[in-house]
Amino acid sequence: MKIKIITFISYFLPGYKAGGPLRSIVNLVNHLNDEFEFWIVTRDRDLGDSSPYNGVLQNQWQSVAGAMVYYLPPEDVTIKNMAKIINSTPHDILYLNSFFAFDFTIKPLLARRLKLLLNKPVILAPRGEFSSGAIKIKKFKKTFFIRFSKILKLYSGVVWQASSEHEAQDLINILKVSRSSIFISLNLPARMKISNLERVYARSTPLSSNLRIVFLSRISPKKNLDYALMVLRKVRVNVVFDIYGPSEDEEYFAICKNLIKQLPVNIVVNIFGSAHPDQVLSIFNNYDLFFFPTRGENYGHVIAEALSVGTPVLLSDQTPWRNLKDDGLGWDLPLYEEAKFVEVIEEYSRVDKNEKEHKRKNIKEKIFYRLSDSQVLEDNRNLFKSVTLNS
Structure with a gap:
């Protein structure tokens, strides 16, 4: 008999703008x-x-992409209604996909704390929210909530899913949870086939002497587009920098647009808005480099796609994604070393076209095996099985 997992997440298919957690x-x-x-259980938009x-x-179960999905309109995202959905749906595990999401994590946990839910194990995946860069965004508000949640014992008895040893340590340092309550299982990449290596995506733009760089992510402080623009302000070679992604914070986007106006003439910027998931691979194929100085990712599906x-x-x-230079996949640099980002961009612009194409071929071959690690699948499988057995 299959283990039944009722999963709360802010956004799901056919949505795509929320990025990593959804993927x-x-x-x-x-x-x-x-x-x-x-x-x-998710939003209806x-x-x-x-x-x-x-x-x-809306407000009924339906089959979507291998799962049963319940879409909630805004007026029905209430503690009472969520408790009703959870209790009327036979399940073995309640699976939450954020620490700070008010509607799709805090409300179900409040229902649990008020004893409105059946007693079932809870797994919570913070999805990178406690990385050193991410936790600094609205730090005072987050610190206050963490303290308040401890008083309420809101997260008591939760099993924590970390995607790496780094994330596990973040949970221990910030939340003071015990190591025994943390289960490490890396995020699963999209399913790949060996035929993916042989697929050739046609370039919609011709190769040029200018270095073509892309930023593809949500436009929010965590994704750090403003940092990328400040790096480019110091780059002396010719660069085309194209930006794809929905604006999650209009005030922040205005700051980025102001930085764009200050860029030197050798940096040409284009803003394209959201990219549909079906377009992402062909978009990446048109660029020499994916520049993503994020403040924190617990995985980074967009990195794997590039x-x-x-x-x-x-x-x-x-x-x-660490030690990328040693693996020939790229570079991972500390944010406090802005000059090194500038150096990489300028040096890579001088690499000739043939060498760039050779590098692309090598990357595709290496990444297939990295994304096909059977142990990652086994760890995710064991997460749910072990929690069920120990409940």
């Missing part, structure tokens, strides 16, 4: 739905949208 659950379902039943998805039914088509990455050291 993490999609990939989890794709890999494990033969062994587990996933029942997903995408990030930033005022109207619901077309073609989905590498899967051979595009090298220039990252901060706030992701699990």
Whole structure:
């Protein structure tokens, strides 16, 4: 009999603007739905949208991409209604996908604290919210809530899912949780086939002498677009810098637009807005470099996508993707060393076209095996099985 997992997440398919956490659950379902039943409770609209998805039914279960999904309109995202959905849906595990999400984590936990829920084990995946860069964003507000939640014992008895040893240590340092309550299982990548290596994405733009760099992510302080722009302000070679992604914070986006106006003439910037998931791989294929100086990722699906088509990455050291230079996949640098980011960009601009193409081929070959690690799948499988057995 399959283990039934009722999963709360702010956004799910057919949405895509929320990025990583959504992709993490999609990939989890794709890999494990033969062994587990996933029942997903989510919003009826995408990030930033005022109207619901077309073609989905509200307030009832329906089959979507290997899972059963329940779409909630805003007026029904209440503690009482969530408790009703949870208790009326047979399940073995309650699975939450944020620490700070008010509607889809805190409300179910308040229902649990008020003893409105059946006594079932709870797994919580913070999804990178406690990385050193991410926790500094609205730090006072987050610190206050963490203290308040401890008084309420809101997270008492929760099993924590960390995606790396680094994230596990963040949980211990910040939340003071015991190591025995943490289960490490890396995020699952999209399912890959060896044929992916042979697929050739046509370039929509011709190769040019200018270095083509892309930023593809949500436009928010955590993703650190402003830092990328400040780096480019110091770059002396010709660069085309294209920005894809939904604006999550208009005030922050205004700051970025102001920085764009201050860039020297050798840096040409284009803003394209959101990219549909079906377009992402072909977009990456058109660039020499993916520049993503994020303040914190617990995985970074967009990094895996860039590498899967051979595009090298220039990252901060706030992701699990480390030692990239040694592996020939790119660079991971500390954010306090801005000059090193400038140096990498200028040096890579001088690499000739043939060498860049050779590097792309090598990256595609290396990343396939890195993304096909069977142990990652086994760790995720064991997370749910062990929690069920110990409950």
